[in-house]
Amino acid sequence: MQSTANYLWLLSDVLGQGATASVYKARHKKTGDQYAVKVFNHVSYLRPYEVQMREFEMLRKLNHKNIVKLFAVEDVGTTKQKVLVMEYCAGGSLLNVLEESENAFGLSEAEFLIVLQSVVGGMNQLRENGVVHRDIKPGNIMRVVGEDGQSVYKLTDFGAARVLEDDEQFMSLYGTEEYLHPDMYERAILRKPQNKAYGVTVDLWSIGVTFYHTATGSLPFIPYGGPRKNKEMMYKITTEKPAGTIAAMQRRECGPVEWSNELPITCRLSQGLKALLVPILASILEADQAKCWGFDQFFAEANDILHRTVIHVFSLQQATMHKVYVHSYNTTNILMDAIFKQTDISPQNQEFIYEGHRLGLELTQQVQLLPKTTEERPIILMSVEHKAPIGVAYKEPEVPMFPPKFDIISDANLAKTVTSAVHQLLWITKSLMKCQDFILRGTYWMLAILKEECRRILQQVATLNLKLSFCKSAMMRIQKLYGPLPQMNPAEVSDLQVKLKLALDFLMSTSHSVQSNQKQLDLVAAEWSKSNEVHHEDNTIGKVEVLLEKVSAIHHQLRRDRLRAKLQYNEEQIHKFEKIKMGVHAKKVLMLVREDCMQKYQKLLASSKDWMRTSCDIRKQLRPFSNECVNLSQDLENYEARLNKILDLGPPRLQGEPQTMAKSLASTESSDQKCMELTIRMKHLRQEMEGVTRELQHNNMIIERLGVVKKPQGV
Structure with missing residues (x-):
């Protein structure tokens, strides 16, 4: 155990180690609160004094929620060994998060956005203070889980940081090789002499590699054998990559390099976020410092994403x-x-x-x-025009098989790969199930809307039939009373009759078509009901989750075995059995996804294609019906109003030459009609007179009663 005046820690409780210092989890001697202490080793004291003090001074002036906070600088015991007492981040580093098997293919979109916001916030604070970090990487970004359960990421390790304005440059070398700018990589890793100076944009290259690693779970530039084993090829890839390229892979020794200007399909980010992120990565993963974005443009584009x-x-x-x-x-x-x-x-x-x-x-x-x-x-x-189904875009991960040979280290590494693959298969299963859920939910709503539209159109047709019947009845009545329609010439009468006949044909056709559509919708609804029942009975996700728990437990066991280095005979046999079980569980997961989940998904996708085509055709038919019903309703209202006017006014007064027999008959019928109307009015008048008479009689009775009342004296 070591301690300072106010803090103590166990040397076994190490959080991280670097070239010049180690970080331990410490406690305050009085409160018991947890802190992180950075203890510098003898190598750090070989540096110039101003370099040793630089990190202390940097942290003292930086105060931001996305930068690890410095609380004190103390000495170990009676020695002059300096200790930085800093904020303890219980969530570990971003690198620890990425090394978890569930994040082997990158973080979820929500978590990635938190990393993006945190790094942008912390780096903005550094640039406001004229600081260049020079060692940005996932291992130097710490995670804290807030009270709301949300992650907060914080920049740490300012041992390589120095004050540098945008137009200044430096010559010294710092950083981690996978995240190092190519110019610095050439001198620091390949040991090639050069006289290049470096500006603040070297941090942007490191940020670009970090963001790609966070989004995908892997480094962007991978030569055959890996970055650490094939350093010359690593440098060649990063300096010769085409414009707009954000990743490259060499799959075989001396083989061609596969360039990519997009994030891989295994990445869990949405297409919408990828479209905004890729241009940023392409512009900061630029080896030519003159072509690389500056921090102002980087902050502007990154914040544009965060504020959407x-x-x-x-x-x-x-x-x-x-x-x-x-x-x-x-x-x-x-x-x-x-x-x-x-x-x-x-x-x-x-x-x-x-x-x-x-x-x-x-x-x-x-x-x-x-x-x-x-x-x-x-x-x-929904699209008015038919669209072919696309479905969920995914790539099935490779599930490696364990070799029969017993190898503690190799088995532990392979177990992590298998566990990561099962996590990815679970994510794919959930994506497919969610897609099915939305297909069924959306289809149900669409069917309900189309059925309601059919019902509404049939209701309109029924109303229009009543209006049409009235118009036809009114025409017959007028013709019976007046002969040819008065106030309308023969051509207009003929046109009206034709239009009413067409209206009748349209309404009959519409009613038949809509009823036919309703039957089609009922058939689709019946198929939907069967698919919905199958979907809700599906328990693939639960089965995969159970198998994942078993696989994860074996993975943890094999990791513990690796730490022990040597196993007893019985322990070795158990290790072998567990390895076999893991392979069996992983195969079961593959079978569940391929033969159960995938088949049901493809079947529903095929059914959905037919449902969508049917609904699209029905929508195309209903739309003109609805429009025509509105137009026909207006026409019938106009005809109705015109016929009502003729009935109200009667035929025009006839003058001039003697009329034909037909016109005389029409006039006679008109007179009869007027007599009937006069008789009705007389009846109404008689009823009104009888009412007035009754009211007068009632008033007289009141007056008579008042008359017999004695008058008061003196009046």
Whole structure:
């Protein structure tokens, strides 16, 4: 145990070790609170005094939530060995997080964004103070879990840091080779003499490698044999990479280099975030310092990502999930353009459903006024035109087989690879199941909306049939009373009759078509019900999770075996059995994913394709029906009003020459009609007179009663 005036720690409780110092978990002697102490070794004291003091001074003036805080500088016992007492980060380093088997293919999107925000925040504080870190890497980014359960990442290890303004340069060499700028790599690792000076942008290269590692779980530039074994090829790759390239891989010795300008399919980031992140990586992973972005542009582009709102969208026909990054002040037409870039569904063909209801978007409406979306509650996107299903994009990880040979170190390393593959298979399974869930949910809502639209159109047809019947009845009545329709010439009468006949044909055709559509929707609903039942009975995720627990337990056991270096005979036999079990469990997971989850997913995807085609065809049929019903309703209202006017006014007064027999008959019928109307009015008048008479009689009775009352005296 070692201690200072106020802190103590065990030498076995080491958190990390470097070339010049070791970091231990310490406790305050009075409060028992945990701290991290950085204890410098004798190598550090071989450096110039000003270099030794540089880290103390740096930490004293830096105060930011994304930079590990310095609490004190003390001496060990009576010696002059300096100790930095710093904030203890219980979550370990970002490198520790990435080395966990579940993160072998990169962090989740939510966690990556936290890393991005934390590094940008910490680096911005450094640049405001004119500091260049010179050793940015996952091992120097610490993790703390806040009270809300959210991670916070903090920059640490400022032993290589120095004050350097944007236009200044330095000659000294610091850093870790995988994250080192190529110019510094050439001199420090390849030992080639050069007279190059380095600027603050060397930190940007390290940040680019760190972000790529965080997003994918692997380094961006990998020569055959690895960066540490093939240093010349590593330098060649980083300096000769084409513009826009963010990764490279050499798969065989002296083989060609495979360049990539995008993040791998195994990466767990959405296409929306990748599209914003890749240009940043391409611009800071630039070997030519003159072409590399400056910090101002890097901060501007990174903060642009962090200040965007995420709209979760599920494209129903394509069966794809999307995260659309837009600013909250953007209007929905910008959102729809962004959706078009990811789905290839043009804005005019986009229709939306949210929680079972149509979501109408006004083009000038701000995005912040849209309903809140999450990964579990996305907006469902439908295309007016048919779109072929795409489904979940994924790459099945390789699950290596254990060799029969007993090797503690090799077995432990292989166990980690197997466990990582099973974690990735579980992630793929969850993605496929979530996709199926959204297909079923979206289809249910779509069917309900289409059924309601069918019901509404049939209701409109019924109403229009009543209006049509009235128009036909009114025409017959007028013709019976007046002969040819007065106030209308023969051509107009003929045109009206034709239109009413066409209206009748249209309504009959529409009713038949809509009823046929309803039957098709009922068939789709029946198929949906069967698929939904199968989906909800599926327990693949639970089975894979159980197998993953068993695989993880064996992995931990093999790791413990590796630490012991040598096993007894019985322990060695158990080790071999456990290794075999791990292989069996991993095979079961593969079979579950391939033969159970994948087959059900593909079957539902095929059914969904038919459902979407049917619904798309029905929507195309219903749209003109609905429009025609509106137009026909307006026409029938106009005809109805005109016929009512003729009935109210009667035929025009006839003058001039004697009329034909038909016109005389029509006049006679008109007179009869007027007599009937006069008789009805007389009856109404008689009823009114009888009412007045009764009221007068009632008043007379009141007056008579008042008359018999004696008058008061003196009046």
